[in-house]
Amino acid sequence: MxxxxxxxxxxxxxxxxxxxxxxxxxxxxxxxxxxxxxxxxxxxxxxxxxxxxxxxxxxxxxxxxxxxxxxxxxxxxxxxxxxxxxxxxxxxxxxxxxxxxxxxxxxxxxxxxxxxxxxxxxxxxxxxxxxxxxxxxxxxxxxxxxxxxxxxxxxxxxxxxxxxxxxxxxxxxxxxxxNVAIGLQRKFAALLEVAPGDVHLDHVGLNHLTWETGVRLGGPEGENVLPRLLAEHGDAIAGDLRLPRQILDRLGVVPSYYLRYFYAHDAVVGEMRTKPSRAAEVAAMEKRLLEMYGDPSLDEKPALLAQRGGAFYSEAAVDLVASLLGGTGSPYQVVNTYNNGTLPFLPDDAVVEVQAAVGTKGAAPLPLPDLDPLYGGLIANVTAYEELALEAALRGGRDRVFKALLAHPLIGQFEHAEALTERLVAHNREHFPWA
CATH class of the missing domain: 3.40.50.720 (NAD(P)-binding Rossmann-like Domain)
Incomplete structure (x- = not known):
C-alpha cells in the first residue's frame, strides 16, 4: 500500500x-x-x-x-x-x-x-x-x-x-x-572560478571509460581551456584521479578515475589485496547513515553522505528529467544513449557516454571530431565486451560468460577467463536460473 x-x-x-x-x-x-x-x-x-x-x-x-x-x-x-x-x-x-x-x-x-x-x-x-x-x-x-x-x-x-x-x-x-561528468564539471568550474553552467566538457567514451578531450567555456564552440587547466592545476587533478601527473601531461586529456583500473592495473590489484574492500567500507557507512536517518530531528542530508558516493547525482537527475519532460533543463548534458554514428567505429546500437542535446524527444549526441586511436581502440574493445556481456545477461550460460570475460581487456587470458567463470557462477548461483 x-x-x-x-x-x-x-x-x-x-x-x-x-x-x-x-x-x-x-x-x-x-x-x-x-x-x-x-x-x-x-x-x-x-x-x-x-x-x-x-x-x-x-x-x-x-x-x-x-x-x-x-x-x-x-x-x-x-x-x-x-x-x-x-x-x-x-x-x-x-x-x-x-x-x-x-x-x-x-x-x-x-x-x-x-x-x-x-x-x-x-x-x-x-x-x-x-x-x-x-x-x-x-x-x-x-x-x-x-x-x-x-x-x-x-x-x-x-x-x-x-x-x-x-x-x-x-x-x-x-x-x-x-555522475562522473558532472563531478568533473564542478571540479573544473571551481578551479577556473566560474559558474558550473559555464563549463562544457568534450566528454567521450563509454560509461566508466571516458576522457575529457576539451574543457570549453560557454558552450560547445567556446574556448578550450583544458591546456591551461592542466598547466595550472595538473597536480590537483591528477591527485583526485590517483594517477601520475605526467600521464595527464603526456596525453593532454583528463581520463575518468575508472581509467586507473586500465592504466595502473597491477598496482591497483596490489592495493586491493592489502586493504578492506570498498564494499566493506560502504556497508559500515550505510549502517551509520540508516541510524542517522532514523533520528526524527534530522531534516537535511548528513555530511557523511558525501563519502557514500554519487555526488551531484541529484543535480544531474533534475537537469535530465526537466529536459526530458519539458525541455527546460540545460541544452547539453552528458548522458548514456545509442551511438547512432557518433563514434563511426562502433555499432549504431552501442551505448556511448557523450554530450548530447536533450529534450522531450530524448537525447541526440553532439558530433565529435575524429578520436585518437589510443582511446578509440580501448572503447571498441570494451564495447565488444559489453555486447557479449549483455548477451550473457539475456540468455545465460557458462560459455557466454566465459566469452565475455575473455573479451574484456582487463582479463583477456584463457586461464583467467576459465577460473573467473567458475568463481562468478559459484558466487551468484541463486541469481542465475540457468546455473
Missing part, C-alpha cells in the same frame, strides 16, 4: 516521479536536489519504491522532513508495490543494487584470486553485477511500461552502459545517467 504523510495534494499540472530503489542511502541526496531545484522540476508527487520496508520507512521519513524544511509543497509516498508506485509516473529513476552490499563484497574479492581487478562496475565483478541486474531491470521496465506507458526511464543503476543498452534494445524510453 502507498503511504503518505504531510505535504499538499499533488498538483495535476506538476510531475510525478517514481524512484525504484527508494530505500537506498543515496536517496536523501536525490531528495535534497529535488527540494532545492523545485523551480526547475516542479514535483507534485514523489514515490519511493523499495522491497525493504524497514529501509524505506527510514529514508521516507527523512525525505519528508527535508521537503518540509525546504518548504517543498509536493507529497512523498512510499511503497513496496512497484505497479502502484509507478502508475501514472512521468519519469521513473532506477537506482537499485541486486544482491545488496553482500554481492558487491564478493564482486570485489574473488577476481583478486586470479590477479584481476575486483571492482563492481568493470572487469569480472562488473560482469557479475550486469548478469544479476539486467533481467531484474528489464522486468521492472516492462511493469513500468504497463502502468506508465509514457514515462521516461532514467537509469543510474550500474553498469549503466550495459543496463541502458538492454533497456533501449527492449524498446523502452530510457536514458542512462552517471
Amino acid at each position: 502507498l503511504q503518505s504523510t504531510g505535504g499538499h495534494p499533488p498538483n495535476p499540472r506538476q510531475t510525478k516521479i517514481a524512484v525504484v530503489g527508494g530505500g537506498s542511502t543515496y536517496t536523501p541526496e536525490l531528495i535534497d536536489g529535488f527540494a532545492r531545484l523545485r523551480d526547475a522540476l516542479p514535483i507534485g508527487e514523489l514515490v519511493l519504491i523499495d522491497p525493504d520496508a524497514g529501509r524505506l520507512d527510514l529514508v521516507g521519513g527523512l525525505a519528508r522532513r527535508i521537503f518540509a524544511r525546504q518548504g517543498h509543497p509536493g507529497t512523498i509516498t512510499t511503497t513496496s508495490d512497484l505497479d502502484a508506485g509507478a502508475a501514472g509516473a512521468d519519469a521513473v529513476l532506477l537506482q537499485l543494487r541486486v544482491g545488496g552490499q553482500a554481492a558487491r563484497e564478493k564482486d570485489e574479492t574473488w577476481p583478486l584470486e586470479c590477479g584481476c581487478v575486483g571492482q563492481e562496475t568493470t572487469g569480472a565483478g562488473g560482469l557479475a553485477k550486469a548478469l544479476r541486474t539486467v533481467p531484474v531491470v528489464l522486468d521492472i521496465a516492462e511493469r513500468v511500461r504497463r502502468n506508465a506507458p509514457d514515462a521516461w526511464i532514467v537509469d543510474f543503476t550500474n553498469p549503466v552502459g550495459i543496463v541502458t543498452r538492454a533497456l533501449l534494445q527492449a524498446g523502452h524510453r530510457a536514458v542512462g545517467l552517471c
